[in-house]
Amino acid sequence: MKKKSSTNGSIGLVTMILALIGAITAGVIYGVGYEQRRSVTSSAAGHGAPNGAHYNLNIIGVPKGKTADMTSGHRIFVPLVGKCSVALSQGEFSVLDGNCTDGKGSFQLPNPDPDNDGVTTYSVWARALGKPGGKSETTTCATDATGVEYCSVNTMIQIRNKGKTSFSDVSRQLLYVYVDLNGDGVLERIPLFDERLKDYYWSYDNNGLKIVQFRFYEIPTNVN
Template structure:
């Protein structure tokens, strides 16, 4: 039995049953807050030492190679895509479960990757998040931009935001690149302000990542089942 002093100095007796109820209420409130935070899109997972969320994820390695690959990698269903160590190539995107459909981006056909629609309502809250980091020999850099085609004019539009990875010396940490890889920001209506279009938005078609490599040996992407708020 606990004894607590009141403001006037008198003792108030608190029974063990009351204490147990108070602890239970506090625990339930904590669980409900954590659940609510998850429902609202807050990332409640702990961070690993590399700044990425902890927990299950789909891993995709984009590997820069000095020579073109000749083997067919269509339907490889792996976790890697080969790109030129220096130069550009396109990675075609299509909706579906995470899967590499064509792992060779060094040939004329480019590569192909499948991933779910990240934001079907285009409300700026993703259903999963992408984290990326640069690995390999220091000094490499890559720029990845999300693009798509206007179904009426056939013109290609690329987002004003790009994922830029630079391999610095020392430890490499992950950063959240959901805004750059899962959306296109472009002024389609001509009002002077870029609008936000989620991947596979019907306003555009034939989505792809334009990958421009300048010596980066490895771009590592991880897709986590956590939400991200992106800018309007």
């Protein structure tokens, strides 16, 4: 009996291997291309922040105090020189009290990391504007059940230098409190509105900075 030739089987196997290699190569090239396109999209506007829909908030330094609560708009007035606290509550983005010149303002924003997995549901970007020379520091703080106050070891620092300013991602500084709650020498990452703390707020310390511009984007930031 004549044996069947293995040539056809070999050709078929080679064809399958070549097809698999081609598919893998195409996938790698596509993946690289996607990352490159995403990078270009994020920086296309030239100001450092992502493109796309966002919520705007301006922190405006003024030399004289305001005399009324302001419950609308997209700005919070703060002392041009001095400190004030912006109380934070959970909900849709909204200015609840835009007058922080009397020592306390109020802002509402969504829970940024309900699972505390270190990946935010939205991100915060900031830049300094106005006359060059000013500086501000913003620290996220909260209290525990006994009233002890904790402030994060991470502070957002904004300095208005000469020339064009760019946005930077400040989600780590503004959406989390990094503290050692139990005294074991290890910092814990506590997102806004985590039940371990309460009465969250931003402590704003201004030294002549006219404007800090915030943008809140519905894109994640990985703080791990």
